[in-house]
Amino acid sequence: xxxxxxxxxxxxxxxxxxxxxxxxxxxxxxxxxxxxxxxxxxxxxxxxxxxxxxxxxxxxxxxxxxxxxxxxxxxxxxxxxxxxxxxxxxxxxxxxxxxxxxxxxxxxxxxxxxxxxxxxxxxxxxxxxxxxxxxxxxxxxxxxxxxxxxxxxxxxxxxxxxxxxxxxxxxxxxxxxxxxxxxxxxxxxxxxxxxxxxxxxxxxxxxxxxxxxxxxxxxxxxxxxxxxxxxxxxxxxxxxxxxxxxxxxxxxxxxxxxx
DNA sequence: ATGGTAGTGCTACTA
Numbered sequence: 165x166x167x168x169x170x171x172x173x174x175x176x177x178x179x180x181x182x183x184x185x186x187x188x189x190x191x192x193x194x195x196x197x198x199x200x201x202x203x204x205x206x207x208x209x210x211x212x213x214x215x216x217x218x219x220x221x222x223x224x225x226x227x228x229x230x231x232x233x234x235x236x237x238x239x240x241x242x243x244x245x246x247x248x249x250x251x252x253x254x255x256x257x258x259x260x261x262x263x264x265x266x267x268x269x270x271x272x273x274x275x276x277x278x279x280x281x282x283x284x285x286x287x288x289x290x291x292x293x294x295x296x297x298x299x300x301x302x303x304x305x306x307x308x309x310x311x312x313x314x315x316x317x318x319x320x321x322x323x324x325x326x327x328x329x330x331x332x333x334x335x336x337x338x339x340x341x342x343x344x345x346x347x348x349x350x351x352x353x354x355x356x357x358x359x360x361x362x363x364x365x366x367x368x369x370x371x372x373x374x375x376x377x378x379x380x381x382x383x384x385x386x387x388x389x390x391x392x393x394x395x396x397x398x399x400x401x402x403x404x405x406x407x408x409x410x411x412x413x414x415x416x417x418x419x420x421x422x423x
Numbered sequence: 424a425t426g427g428t429a430g431t432g433c434t435a436c437t438a
Contacts, residue, residue: 370428
């Protein structure tokens with residue numbers, strides 16, 4: 165089973181790229197972030213024609229998450245959750261669904277704007293509530309996959325210029341501590357099961373030719389529970405779509421599981 | 424220190 169996560173930065177714009185990439189990469193499950201589409205405008209028919217069924221939780225202009233599964237190989241979605249229990253939040257940033265015996269939680273973590281900003285405080289509070297939700301999820305579902313745009317670079321290896329980034333947003337100690345508390349629930353950064361080096365990034369700013377210069381950060385993660393660790397075979401960051409015309413600022417990340 | 428680009432939607436806001 166191949167699982168992918170991609171912040172598409174507008175599914176309306178990126179739909180042709182998503183369909184092309186899926187045809188080439190053949191993922192069984194794709195978690196999307198920043199679809200920026202109301203549910204009524206989700207491209208159900210176009211994705212069905214491409215062989216994928218979908219669940220989605222979207223809004224106009226901002227945020228929006230979706231999970232796609234390959235029709236031919238995957239069972240129906242079960243136990244779909246679109247909100248963190250106890251958090252009344254209009255921002256569409258979380259989507260959980262069970263596919264067979266795998267539980268998938270798709271996250272679009274708050275960006276936070278800047279350390280000290282009110283959006284940063286919202287980010288940390290949101291992460292605390294997600295932590296509580298994931299503690300319940302991992303107790304219920306041993307085969308747990310938590311993936312998405314975390315908007316946190318786990319450590320300095322995941323940052324192009326850690327001195328310049330310093331303790332700015334995406335790299336601040338409080339954000340990294342929040343991510344660590346999530347991984348300490350028993351969730352592993354699957355990419356780091358296979359690759360220890362730096363210079364592997366999943367997001368590059370549109371400005372300053374950042375992609376060409378590989379000035380990026382690795383903020384798109386696929387976390388897996390202990391029970392799936394031995395099933396993990398390959399983790400990768402596929403930079404191909406970032407080279408295409410009119411790309412998302414993020415590129416897809418993938419994980420192959422032998423299940 | 425600032426601003427550079429992109430998406431939405433038409434004015435700033437978010438990233």
